[in-house]
Amino acid sequence: xxxxxxxxxKEANVSVxxxxxxxxxxxxxxxxxxxxxxxxxxxxNYVPNSSAxxxxxxxxxxxxxxxxxFPDSYITNITKxxxxxxxxxxxxxxxxxxxxxxxxxxxxxxxxxxxxMVDGLILSPTSNNIDYLQPLIxxxxxxxxxxxxxxxxxxxxxxxADDYQAGFDATNHLxxxxxxxxxxxxxxxxxxxxxxxxxxxxxALQLAGIPYREDYFAQGFGTVEGGxxxxxxxxxxxxxxxxxxxxxxxxxxxxxxxxxxxxLKWPDDISLIGFGDFEASExxxxxxxxxxxxxxxxxxxxxxxxxxxxxxxxxxRHIQLPTSLIVRKSCGSH
Amino acid sequence: xxxxxxxxxKEANVSVxxxxxxxxxxxxxxxxxxxxxxxxxxxxNYVPNSSAxxxxxxxxxxxxxxxxxFPDSYITNITKxxxxxxxxxxxxxxxxxxxxxxxxxxxxxxxxxxxxMVDGLILSPTSNNIDYLQPLIxxxxxxxxxxxxxxxxxxxxxxxADDYQAGFDATNHLxxxxxxxxxxxxxxxxxxxxxxxxxxxxxALQLAGIPYREDYFAQGFGTVEGGxxxxxxxxxxxxxxxxxxxxxxxxxxxxxxxxxxxxLKWPDDISLIGFGDFEASExxxxxxxxxxxxxxxxxxxxxxxxxxxxxxxxxxRHIQLPTSLIVRKSCGSH
DNA sequence: ATGAAAGCGCTAACAC
DNA sequence: GTGTTAGCGCTTTCAT
Numbered sequence: 001x002x003x004x005x006x007x008x009x010k011e012a013n014v015s016v017x018x019x020x021x022x023x024x025x026x027x028x029x030x031x032x033x034x035x036x037x038x039x040x041x042x043x044x045n046y047v048p049n050s051s052a053x054x055x056x057x058x059x060x061x062x063x064x065x066x067x068x069x070f071p072d073s074y075i076t077n078i079t080k081x082x083x084x085x086x087x088x089x090x091x092x093x094x095x096x097x098x099x100x101x102x103x104x105x106x107x108x109x110x111x112x113x114x115x116x117m118v119d120g121l122i123l124s125p126t127s128n129n130i131d132y133l134q135p136l137i138x139x140x141x142x143x144x145x146x147x148x149x150x151x152x153x154x155x156x157x158x159x160x161a162d163d164y165q166a167g168f169d170a171t172n173h174l175x176x177x178x179x180x181x182x183x184x185x186x187x188x189x190x191x192x193x194x195x196x197x198x199x200x201x202x203x204a205l206q207l208a209g210i211p212y213r214e215d216y217f218a219q220g221f222g223t224v225e226g227g228x229x230x231x232x233x234x235x236x237x238x239x240x241x242x243x244x245x246x247x248x249x250x251x252x253x254x255x256x257x258x259x260x261x262x263x264l265k266w267p268d269d270i271s272l273i274g275f276g277d278f279e280a281s282e283x284x285x286x287x288x289x290x291x292x293x294x295x296x297x298x299x300x301x302x303x304x305x306x307x308x309x310x311x312x313x314x315x316x317r318h319i320q321l322p323t324s325l326i327v328r329k330s331c332g333s334h
Numbered sequence: 335x336x337x338x339x340x341x342x343x344k345e346a347n348v349s350v351x352x353x354x355x356x357x358x359x360x361x362x363x364x365x366x367x368x369x370x371x372x373x374x375x376x377x378x379n380y381v382p383n384s385s386a387x388x389x390x391x392x393x394x395x396x397x398x399x400x401x402x403x404f405p406d407s408y409i410t411n412i413t414k415x416x417x418x419x420x421x422x423x424x425x426x427x428x429x430x431x432x433x434x435x436x437x438x439x440x441x442x443x444x445x446x447x448x449x450x451m452v453d454g455l456i457l458s459p460t461s462n463n464i465d466y467l468q469p470l471i472x473x474x475x476x477x478x479x480x481x482x483x484x485x486x487x488x489x490x491x492x493x494x495a496d497d498y499q500a501g502f503d504a505t506n507h508l509x510x511x512x513x514x515x516x517x518x519x520x521x522x523x524x525x526x527x528x529x530x531x532x533x534x535x536x537x538a539l540q541l542a543g544i545p546y547r548e549d550y551f552a553q554g555f556g557t558v559e560g561g562x563x564x565x566x567x568x569x570x571x572x573x574x575x576x577x578x579x580x581x582x583x584x585x586x587x588x589x590x591x592x593x594x595x596x597x598l599k600w601p602d603d604i605s606l607i608g609f610g611d612f613e614a615s616e617x618x619x620x621x622x623x624x625x626x627x628x629x630x631x632x633x634x635x636x637x638x639x640x641x642x643x644x645x646x647x648x649x650x651r652h653i654q655l656p657t658s659l660i661v662r663k664s665c666g667s668h
Numbered sequence: 669a670t671g672a673a674a675g676c677g678c679t680a681a682c683a684c
Numbered sequence: 685g686t687g688t689t690a691g692c693g694c695t696t697t698c699a700t
Contacts, residue, residue: 002450004677015687020679027680030685047448051394052677054385055692065429070417071410080405083431087438092451095399095429097417104421114381116336117426224613256617279558280614283590338693349671354695364669386693389676 003044012040023048054116062092063306064112064121066105068148069187069222070097073249074276074295075124078147081299082122089307094118100188100222102126109133113141120306122146127190142309146302148191157305159319161293163193166323167200170245170273170291173325175208177271177332179243185230185255186247187222194247197275201245216241220251227254228261235262235270243271243331249278252288272330287328294321337378346374357382388450396426397640398446398455400439402482403521403556404431407583408610408629409458412481415633416456423641428452434522434556436460443467447475454640458482461524476643480636482525491639493653495627497527500657501534504579504607504625507659509542511666513577513605519564519589520581521556528581531609535579550575554585561588562595569596569604577605577665583612586622606664621662628655 009016014033021027022037029037040046054060065082067075079095086093094112098105105126112118113136120142123130130150133143137155145158174182184201186194202212216238218230227250235241235258246252252274259266266272266286274281274290281288298321308315343350348367355361356371363371374380388394399416401409413429420427428446432439439460446452447470454476457464464484467477471489479492508516518535520528536546550572552564561584569575569592580586586608593600600606600620608615608624615622632655642649 002677006677016678017680017688018686021686024679028685033685045444045448047445049389049677050449050451051385051388052692053679055383055389055676055694056678056680058692060385062428071405071407071414073405076405076410079429080431083404083429084433087430092446093429094396095413095417095427096421097414099418110379111381112426114379115384117384250613253613253617260617278614279584279587280612280618283587283594284614284617285619336693340693350694351672351696352670355670358695360695362669367669383693386676387695389678389692390694390696392676 002049003046005046005048008037008040008044008046012037058116059119060092060117061090062094062118063303064094064096064118066096066098066108066121067124068098068100068105068126069124069248070099072222072276073278074293075147077295078124078299078302081296082146082303085300085303089303091119098126100126106132109136120144120310122302122306124148125150125191127188128192128195129190140313142306142313144302144305144309146298148193151192155316157309157315157317157319159298159301159305159321160192161298161323162320163196163323164200164203165320166275166291166293167197167245168204169200169323169325170197170275171201171204173289173327173331174243174245174271174273175204175210177243177267179271180210181238181241182216182243182245183231183234183238183241184217184245184247185220185227185234185251186217187220187226187251189219197247220247220254222248222250224250224254224257227251228258229254231255231258232262235264241270244273246272246274249274249276249281252276252278252281252290256284256288266330267332271332277326282328286330288330289328290326292324292326294323297321336383337380339380339382342371342374342378342380346371392450393453394426394451395424396428396452397637398428398430398452400430400432400442400455401458402432402434402439402460403458403582404433406556406610407612408627409481411629412458412633412636415630416480416637419634419637423637425453432460434460440466443470454478454644456480456636456640459484459525461522462526462529463524474647476640476647478636478639478643480632482527485526489650491643491649491651491653493632493635493639493655494526495632495657496654497530497657498534498537499654500609500625500627501531501579502538503534503657503659504531504609505535505538507623507661507665508577508579508605508607509538509544511577511601511605514544515572515575516550516577516579517565517568517572517575518551518579518581519554519561519568519585520551521554521560521585523553531581554581554588556582556584558584558588558591561585562592563588565589565592566596569598575604578607580606580608583608583610583615586610586612586615586624590618590622600664601666605666611660616662620664622664623662624660626658626660628657631655 220230554564
């Protein structure tokens with residue numbers, strides 16, 4: 001049989017209320033009863049039943065992390081950081097990988113929130129259209145958006161990389177190496193990571209007086225396979241392209257496969273710049289230049305933002321973390 | 335205000351008992367009341383409070399996945415598979431990354447189980463010494479071990495790769511290329527993935543009449559940095575080593591860095607075989623030969639095993655999934 | 669087929 | 685400083 005608070009109370013010759021007080025430190029207790037109760041608790045290794053606590057207190061000390069592109073290394077590292085922070089604050093973390101399926105995302109959130117399973121959630125959504133959150137927002141249910149967001153949802157805090165700047169910097173880097181025809185491999189068109197980076201790309205081109213051409217874009221779906229196909233397709237149809245701007249780690253790996261298949265050398269035949277910075281990019285020969293997005297800081301900040309939102313419903317900061325260009329050799333020297 | 339079952343009952347002019355029956359399909363209900371109740375439920379988007387359900391039914395439809403070496407790609411893919419299976423069966427998944435800290439692992443499990451937060455757990459432990467689970471096992475709390483295990487815990491189901499065979503095959507492959515001095519980079523000495531693979535390695539050497547030398551071992555702690563240092567240390571102190579047997583993806587990446595630092599070429603100066611098979615191993619030049627451990631099958635099987643254990647406390651199968659050698663070019667031709 | 673009511677394990681208001 | 689008790693939202697006997 002499971003030992004309950006009643007059992008502890010009986011064995012210590014006190015009421016359950018006193019046991020509860022001792023456990024939660026809610027009210028002062030005499031030295032003597034405190035010790036007596038603690039001894040019994042230790043003896044039985046007693047821990048309160050969390051369902052009962054949750055039911056009573058209407059909170060669960062549990063948060064959910066819902067991501068769409070797992071296990072891309074960037075998301076994976078964000079996940080690690082969120083988990084770490086949750087642990088530091090004594091929160092449990094429910095993990096859901098939607099596998100880019102919007103309906104599953106919506107369904108999961110609906111279930112989790114209406115069943116009151118979690119106190120808040122951190123979401124990296126499948127798209128920039130998540131109006132279905134509106135009823136939750138109206139009810140002041142704590143949500144924070146991470147990595148990708150919906151610009152319409154202004155009252156929700158969000159933490160992302162500075163994707164616009166990242167796109168701008170990456171493009172300038174390519175431009176400075178003399179490239180005029182820069183291909184883009186993106187994962188999905190309707191996510192802010194794509195949109196914002198492409199805006200940066202566009203701006204950089206404009207400043208350089210170079211036309212922005214949508215036919216230089218190819219969709220890679222965030223996978224190795226997809227990145228490979230997209231790169232092959234793009235390079236075959238637009239042979240004038242001399243540089244590639246690739247939106248995620250897995251697709252970068254695919255793009256490199258494609259270059260090998262096409263017997264193209266980087267940086268000589270084609271330049272390459274990735275986003276995310278996977279572990280292996282340094283040991284690929286020549287090493288791959290990357291825009292580093294800081295997953296660790298993003299994950300931690302996202303959890304902190306959730307905590308803020310939970311204690312203050314007005315909290316709605318939009319945090320953009322700076323990115324950095326890690327110049328290796330895939331774009332040529334310097 | 336949150337809508338409760340009472341509200342639904344009132345609006346539908348029935349008792350809460352009837353609403354409960356309709357929701358759970360516990361007892362037959364008249365067509366008419368069924369429809370009436372369902373309409374009200376739809377209208378309010380009502381979902382039962384899970385804490386109340388858990389408290390009453392003494393189960394939570396929640397499982398925990400506790401891993402130690404996140405985000406190594408192998409574990410990451412197991413995580414994805416477990417999540418997928420959990421979802422298929424309507425379970426929520428609590429995720430904990432212990433970061434190889436045994437005390438945190440123990441503490442988390444203690445908390446999760448004694449607070450009755452989860453119905454069962456899947457554990458990839460930090461070491462092969464997890465006796466602290468014994469009280470839980472005695473209480474018949476459902477646990478399954480994945481990836482790493484404790485051989486003493488025979489009544490717990492486990493699902494792993496066939497690490498012995500994997501080590502044996504990898505070593506034979508190296509042997510067949512004429513190597514006689516095979517270095518090993520391992521993560522931790524006291525985990526079964528290391529022990530079993532090394533037993534396979536030992537056996538293969540023995541059959542080939544080659545001495546087994548522990549001074550050919552270097553610890554890499556499962557990280558890129560650690561793998562790099564271990565490889566450098568090993569190769570500097572034992573220049574006769576012509577082949578490397580590396581136990582995890584992140585360490586393989588580190589090992590390659592080390593080779594570059596030492597200006598050693600593979601497979602000419604040194605052969606290389608990894609375990610796990612990370613995405614980038616194919617695009618590294620020359621591509622890296624790997625023992626592929628099937629994370630997807632392992633993760634799914636682990637969740638299935640948990641389900642089995644939950645319904646049948648006697649269930650204690652030890653499942654070893656076959657591995658496969660993916661021969662690329664890091665060990666020479668053929 | 670449906671309702672009344674007990675009770676899961678806990679917390680907190682209220683009394684002393 | 686401590687005990688009594690109501691009640692969180694639900695499931696499930698036991699009646700009818």
